[in-house]
Amino acid sequence: MSTKEYTYQDVAEHNTKKDIFVVIHDKVYNCSKFIDEHPGGEEVLLDVAGQDATEAFEDVGHSDEARETLEQLLVGELKRQPGDPVPKAHTNTYSANNGSTTTGGGFGIYSVVAIGGLLGYLAFQYFQAQSEAQGQSA
Numbered sequence: 001m002s003t004k005e006y007t008y009q010d011v012a013e014h015n016t017k018k019d020i021f022v023v024i025h026d027k028v029y030n031c032s033k034f035i036d037e038h039p040g041g042e043e044v045l046l047d048v049a050g051q052d053a054t055e056a057f058e059d060v061g062h063s064d065e066a067r068e069t070l071e072q073l074l075v076g077e078l079k080r081q082p083g084d085p086v087p088k089a090h091t092n093t094y095s096a097n098n099g100s101t102t103t104g105g106g107f108g109i110y111s112v113v114a115i116g117g118l119l120g121y122l123a124f125q126y127f128q129a130q131s132e133a134q135g136q137s138a
């Protein structure tokens, strides 16, 4: 297994179809030979050529078989430096992200309503218990 270290700049130079490196989980993979065989097509790989493809790779939910293929393409490890870009999400995930933001907002509103309802119910119980206690003492 190779332990060669690449900086993000080194990886970024390999950004063409014939010479393509990607970073996944801080490991560097040479996909030049694999790109034509990729079941997901060459476009998606070219989209992340010379970049961090961790999010794109994980978003697809690749199989164990895909992860085994990955091992064969390993050329080294990424030496992360301050200011390096963070993992790039696949362009398709932008719409998914927007969706989840809306869902998050919706959930926030639901929880406010639910907590408000719960507080109201508890207050009702409290006052009822108090008025019952007063009734007994009188």
Ligand code: HEM
Binding pocket: 022, 029, 031, 038, 039, 040, 041, 044, 045, 048, 053, 056, 057, 060, 061, 062, 063, 064, 065, 066, 067, 069, 070, 073, 090
């Ligand atoms: C170099 C790393 C990669 C390897 C070794 C790899 C390997 C594979 C393999 C073996 C499959 C077949 C299904 C499976 O076994 O999960 C697959 C499917 C797929 N891959 Fe990758 N992949 C890589 C990177 C990527 C990246 C960066 C993307 C970007 C989005 C991507 C997108 C896809 C898609 C969309 C499919 C589904 C194709 C289909 O089911 O029609 N892959 N990949």
